[in-house]
Amino acid sequence: MPNLGAPELIIIAVVLIALFGWKKLPDMARSLGRSARVFKSEVDELKKDGKPVPSDAAKTTVPGDVVDADAERRAAEARLADAERRAAEARAEADRLRASSSAAAPTTPTTTPVSSTDDVRRDTTF
Numbered sequence: 001m002p003n004l005g006a007p008e009l010i011i012i013a014v015v016l017i018a019l020f021g022w023k024k025l026p027d028m029a030r031s032l033g034r035s036a037r038v039f040k041s042e043v044d045e046l047k048k049d050g051k052p053v054p055s056d057a058a059k060t061t062v063p064g065d066v067v068d069a070d071a072e073r074r075a076a077e078a079r080l081a082d083a084e085r086r087a088a089e090a091r092a093e094a095d096r097l098r099a100s101s102s103a104a105a106p107t108t109p110t111t112t113p114v115s116s117t118d119d120v121r122r123d124t125t126f
Helices: 006-020 024-047 056-060 069-104
Strands: none
Touching (some): 006 024
């Protein structure tokens, strides 16, 4: 291989600048450096015989609790049964209140007379 001196390097630099432009060369050099770093890390990984090495994230992750799906389902069913029981109690209370209010109320609905200045009809029946 011939020796590359200063004139040859200058000619190569001028050709690169002419081909890729002055603004693209720093980006290309940066990209080439990143690629070299990735290549080096992959070579280092192959030297370790493919033994998995835990990542930094794996070292700092807190282990979680094991979830028992059956226990979760039973707890959800218990919450549903409790909610249904409370809803039934609320309906029974509402029915009781309706029955007691209808027994105390007169049988004919009463309305207040509407004056000519009133735009709203007032009805006391429910």
